[in-house]
Amino acid sequence: MVVIQALVDGILIGGVYAVVSIGLTLVFGVMGIVNFAQAEFLMLGMFVGYLAWAWLGLDPLIGSVIAFAVVFALGCVVQHTLIRRVLRAPPVAQIFLTVGLLIVIENAALLGFGSQFRSVTTPYQTSALRLGDLFISVPYLAAFLMSVVSGLALWLFMNRSWYGRAMRATAQDGMAASLMGIDADRMRRIAFGLGVGLTAFGGAVILPYFTVHPTVGAQFVVLMFTVVVLGGLGSVAGAIVGGQAVGIIQSLSAMAFPVQLQNLVLFLVFITVLALRPQGLVGGAR
Amino acid sequence: MRPSLVLAAVALTVAALLPLTLDPAGYLIRVLTVTLLFAAMSQAWNIVGGLANQMSLGHAAFFGIGAYTSTILLVNYGLSPWIGMLAGAALGAAFAALVSVPTMGLRGHYFALATLAFGEVMRVIANSWPSLTGGPAGISVPFAPDSLLMLQFKSTLPYYYLMLAALVLVTAVFVVTKAGALGYRLRAVKENPDAAEVVGVDTARVKTIAAVMSGGIMAALGTAYAQFTFFFDPETVFGLGPISIRVALIAILGGIGTAAGPIVGAFVIIPLEELANSWLSAGTAGLSQLVYGILLMLIILVQPRGLVAPVEALAARWRTRRAR
Amino acid sequence: MTDAVLAVANLSKQFGGLQALRDVSFTVAAGEILGLIGPNGAGKTTLFNTLVGIHKVSAGSIRLEGREIAGRKPHRIAALGLTKTFQNVALFMDMSVLDNVLVGALLRQDLRSARVTAAACLDRVGLGAVLHKRAGDLSFPERARVELARALATGPRVILLDEVMAALNAVEMDAIMGLIRSLRADGLTIIVVEHHMRAIMTLCDRIVVLNFGQKIAEGSPAAIARDPQVVRAYLGREYQA
Numbered sequence: 001m002v003v004i005q006a007l008v009d010g011i012l013i014g015g016v017y018a019v020v021s022i023g024l025t026l027v028f029g030v031m032g033i034v035n036f037a038q039a040e041f042l043m044l045g046m047f048v049g050y051l052a053w054a055w056l057g058l059d060p061l062i063g064s065v066i067a068f069a070v071v072f073a074l075g076c077v078v079q080h081t082l083i084r085r086v087l088r089a090p091p092v093a094q095i096f097l098t099v100g101l102l103i104v105i106e107n108a109a110l111l112g113f114g115s116q117f118r119s120v121t122t123p124y125q126t127s128a129l130r131l132g133d134l135f136i137s138v139p140y141l142a143a144f145l146m147s148v149v150s151g152l153a154l155w156l157f158m159n160r161s162w163y164g165r166a167m168r169a170t171a172q173d174g175m176a177a178s179l180m181g182i183d184a185d186r187m188r189r190i191a192f193g194l195g196v197g198l199t200a201f202g203g204a205v206i207l208p209y210f211t212v213h214p215t216v217g218a219q220f221v222v223l224m225f226t227v228v229v230l231g232g233l234g235s236v237a238g239a240i241v242g243g244q245a246v247g248i249i250q251s252l253s254a255m256a257f258p259v260q261l262q263n264l265v266l267f268l269v270f271i272t273v274l275a276l277r278p279q280g281l282v283g284g285a286r
Numbered sequence: 287m288r289p290s291l292v293l294a295a296v297a298l299t300v301a302a303l304l305p306l307t308l309d310p311a312g313y314l315i316r317v318l319t320v321t322l323l324f325a326a327m328s329q330a331w332n333i334v335g336g337l338a339n340q341m342s343l344g345h346a347a348f349f350g351i352g353a354y355t356s357t358i359l360l361v362n363y364g365l366s367p368w369i370g371m372l373a374g375a376a377l378g379a380a381f382a383a384l385v386s387v388p389t390m391g392l393r394g395h396y397f398a399l400a401t402l403a404f405g406e407v408m409r410v411i412a413n414s415w416p417s418l419t420g421g422p423a424g425i426s427v428p429f430a431p432d433s434l435l436m437l438q439f440k441s442t443l444p445y446y447y448l449m450l451a452a453l454v455l456v457t458a459v460f461v462v463t464k465a466g467a468l469g470y471r472l473r474a475v476k477e478n479p480d481a482a483e484v485v486g487v488d489t490a491r492v493k494t495i496a497a498v499m500s501g502g503i504m505a506a507l508g509t510a511y512a513q514f515t516f517f518f519d520p521e522t523v524f525g526l527g528p529i530s531i532r533v534a535l536i537a538i539l540g541g542i543g544t545a546a547g548p549i550v551g552a553f554v555i556i557p558l559e560e561l562a563n564s565w566l567s568a569g570t571a572g573l574s575q576l577v578y579g580i581l582l583m584l585i586i587l588v589q590p591r592g593l594v595a596p597v598e599a600l601a602a603r604w605r606t607r608r609a610r
Numbered sequence: 611m612t613d614a615v616l617a618v619a620n621l622s623k624q625f626g627g628l629q630a631l632r633d634v635s636f637t638v639a640a641g642e643i644l645g646l647i648g649p650n651g652a653g654k655t656t657l658f659n660t661l662v663g664i665h666k667v668s669a670g671s672i673r674l675e676g677r678e679i680a681g682r683k684p685h686r687i688a689a690l691g692l693t694k695t696f697q698n699v700a701l702f703m704d705m706s707v708l709d710n711v712l713v714g715a716l717l718r719q720d721l722r723s724a725r726v727t728a729a730a731c732l733d734r735v736g737l738g739a740v741l742h743k744r745a746g747d748l749s750f751p752e753r754a755r756v757e758l759a760r761a762l763a764t765g766p767r768v769i770l771l772d773e774v775m776a777a778l779n780a781v782e783m784d785a786i787m788g789l790i791r792s793l794r795a796d797g798l799t800i801i802v803v804e805h806h807m808r809a810i811m812t813l814c815d816r817i818v819v820l821n822f823g824q825k826i827a828e829g830s831p832a833a834i835a836r837d838p839q840v841v842r843a844y845l846g847r848e849y850q851a
Contacts, residue, residue: 091394270403467716
């Protein structure tokens with residue numbers, strides 16, 4: 001029973017991990033760049049959600065939409081002013097540009113928001129649904145459902161809209177896409193905005209059960225990378241499976257290990273997968 | 287004599303005489319000592335990052351191993367840090383060989399990710415094994431009277447010369463490696479691993495050798511750091527930002543793959559950080575780091591080949607003009 | 611054949627579901643120049659890459675001077691005396707011409723003597739005057755020669771040449787062919803992949819024809835030119851035209 005409870009929690013949390021990591025994998029898929037600063041956008045999303053709650057009284061689940069919009073816009077700017085310039089640069093430039101971005105965002109937040117921990121209060125914060133012997137935490141469930149909805153929305157966008165198709169065309173061959181009249185720069189802007197926006201959205205929906213502070217991103221960096229590496233960098237479907245897997249690994253290892261060592265388990269999974277199958281467990285040849 | 291050798295000799299003479307004009311327990315000499323240490327660390331990183339072109343984001347792992355090994359041996363068994371340094375270097379080298387196994391086939395972003403994870407693994411272990419490491423509370427080097435054997439001094443001056451010697455040694459290792467057979471093989475692997483293999487280069491072996499050298503040296507420098515600061519915790523020696531990213535940044539700023547790069551980079555970044563900290567940090571936590579991050583992005587966008595590159599280009603032009 | 615330097619038996623290579631090589635067998639005698647031809651996509655480069663160990667062998671055996679080399683890493687195979695040049699030229703572009711070749715010479719020599727060997731190999735391919743140029747700054751035909759010099763510097767017994775004559779004019783081609791013959795005279799065994807039929811036909815002692823990853827013919831140049839299956843698969847358009 002305890003195991004099943006852990007599994008349920010893991011799946012619910014994993015849904016959020018999936019959405020948060022889809023952003024990372026999307027950026028890699030379209031631009032071939034690993035964004036080391038991705039988790040900082042999650043932190044920004046959490047702060048937008050928090051401020052929407054503190055100033056406007058909005059529930060974080062609604063604030064998450066604002067978080068998406070704000071960070072989407074920010075992402076477009078970042079893509080245009082920074083990332084665009086290193087698309088053809090060697091990996092060293094790509095890696096350290098986003099590392100620099102990570103440092104800048106984290107410390108700008110530290111300056112802007114101070115270093116204290118903040119959290120929102122919602123009426124459903126501590127409530128849980130009872131299913132026989134299982135407890136389903138309402139904030140977990142709400143975050144999970146929001147994640148599912150956003151995942152579906154992304155899927156529809158990528159597969160049914162002209163933008164989505166143009167974006168996938170850009171991902172496969174930016175030059176060819178340009179020749180067919182697609183503004184590849186614009187597509188990359190949207191892709192980056194969408195990627196960091198989704199991550200920010202995921203940050204806001206976990207506000208009911210997660211405190212926010214400027215360095216919260218650090219807790220998610222390796223987690224997000226583990227998710228996308230499990231699923232295969234660049235694969236959206238992989239990120240969903242990877243998110244679930246990481247959620248479950250985390251909640252199961254929580255039963256056996258103290259908190260710090262849970263991360264250790266995750267690191268080891270991460271390194272093992274990278275070493276054995278850098279293209280991911282889910283993704284096939286590509 | 288080659289101009290670069292002349293330059294090195296002049297720099298070394300200045301570096302050796304400079305502290306005689308400074309207050310031996312003052313602030314300035316401390317900053318210089320830290321600068322020399324980071325130049326040496328960055329030079330060690332340069333063996334992997336610059337020669338093998340593998341962007342490690344986990345060099346803190348080796349540094350921390352060195353710091354903790356010697357300090358634990360000193361605290362528990364009273365062993366001289368010199369012995370601890372050897373033990374730490376051996377452990378660091380062994381850990382580098384271990385890390386090489388799963389990361390061997392990885393390039394670019396993937397290698398950076400994997401090494402980042404290894405660094406974080408070590409940080410987590412140090413934090414969650416308090417009986418050995420003192421945990422998050424940190425660990426102190428027990429005080430002893432001034433002694434070269436126990437590598438402990440009240441004045442900063444001896445540490446200055448220790449770090450200077452370390453930097454000279456590591457730079458010598460780098461230069462000799464780069465100019466030797468291993469250097470040629472590493473460059474070949476960096477440019478085209480398949481072609482290198484087909485003409486007889488054991489790519490796995492040369493990459494592992496570079497990693498082992500780099501890791502061992504980094505660990506030895508960890509011991510030097512521990513003896514210099516007397517106190518450290520997992521965040522300071524295993525930290526991603528404080529160590530792993532910083533040593534890479536220094537080399538990149540100066541010029542990756544060049545012997546002068548890490549030295550130039552350290553002499554720009556470390557004093558700049560100190561200045562930023564002393565001017566800005568009063569009440570504004572994060573501002574100096576913010577400046578630091580902006581600087582990193584600017585370098586990448588404006589001068590990705592580092593500060594040394596334009597100077598080298600100028601020197602090359604001057605040489606060809608003189609040759610004509 | 612007992613005096614075969616290289617004996618390939620039932621070699622197969624699969625990439626996922628794609629059968630790139632199927633049951634390929636042939637031998638090369640010491641001092642022979644063997645031509646390997648076939649239409650684009652026939653598996654010639656895949657065969658070379660499999661022989662030198664870049665691709666893992668799926669099935670079959672490769673014996674170099676009687677020793678099984680299938681499954682070994684490329685650098686081990688190079689040490690045993692088998693190396694190749696790359697079709698699309700895989701030089702170390704940011705290194706000097708001399709240093710490119712030097713890396714190959716380091717296989718059996720220390721740095722000092724490797725430098726001498728490298729210069730000699732470059733002299734031999736006619737590039738003695740551009741030792742210190744950056745490899746990336748060379749013209750395409752020059753690059754192909756550096757490839758050849760680098761392979762020679764490893765001190766091979768057998769050398770696989772993947773289209774070293776691409777993009778050469780007639781005079782340059784004759785020069786390279788003369789060079790290949792002189793290498794054979796020195797005791798090297800050579801396998802050549804080439805699209806220029808005139809070159810192949812005049813240079814090679816024997817020819818193996820691949821199509822869709824299978825060997826479809828083997829014989830003297832004259833016999834190959836008459837083989838109806840080969841003519842249908844490949845030669846029809848180009849050689850008879």
